[in-house]
Amino acid sequence: MRRDKITLMPHEVFANAQKIEDRDQRIVYLKRNAYKQVKTILQLAYNDNIKLDFPEGAPPYKENEETRFPISSINRIFVNCTKQAKYSKIRKERWFIGILETLSAEDSKILVAAKDGKLTTFANKKYSKITKTLVRDTFPELIS
Numbered sequence: 001m002r003r004d005k006i007t008l009m010p011h012e013v014f015a016n017a018q019k020i021e022d023r024d025q026r027i028v029y030l031k032r033n034a035y036k037q038v039k040t041i042l043q044l045a046y047n048d049n050i051k052l053d054f055p056e057g058a059p060p061y062k063e064n065e066e067t068r069f070p071i072s073s074i075n076r077i078f079v080n081c082t083k084q085a086k087y088s089k090i091r092k093e094r095w096f097i098g099i100l101e102t103l104s105a106e107d108s109k110i111l112v113a114a115k116d117g118k119l120t121t122f123a124n125k126k127y128s129k130i131t132k133t134l135v136r137d138t139f140p141e142l143i144s
Helices: 010-019 023-032 036-046 071-077 081-085 089-102 105-115 132-138
Strands: none
Touching: 010 023, 010 036, 010 105, 023 132, 036 105, 036 132, 089 105
């Protein structure tokens, strides 16, 4: 399923998926909205082989007040990850803060929760239906 244009932010995709009661319909919806940024967050949240060398929780950063932005910013998480591995923890954290400050406030919170493996439990279980099992059944290639 190829999309010509990305129209929803990752947090909007997750919020819409959360509202869908039927699990099979939720899977179809996620597949239709499976652009790279959404998949990147899901992979970070649920692939046990991916661990970022950051402390748990959000680093001190300034929330972006813009509601719309070029969402390609999330792709920067994994770009040059091998290069980031050799840097000091302080430099890595600055790099991560830079990413968080370019995202919308809600997408930044989602990214921090995904990094910590807490996507289903953060913000009073706001995305409780976006589980590892759902992601495995929807995108098995992300978790293997």
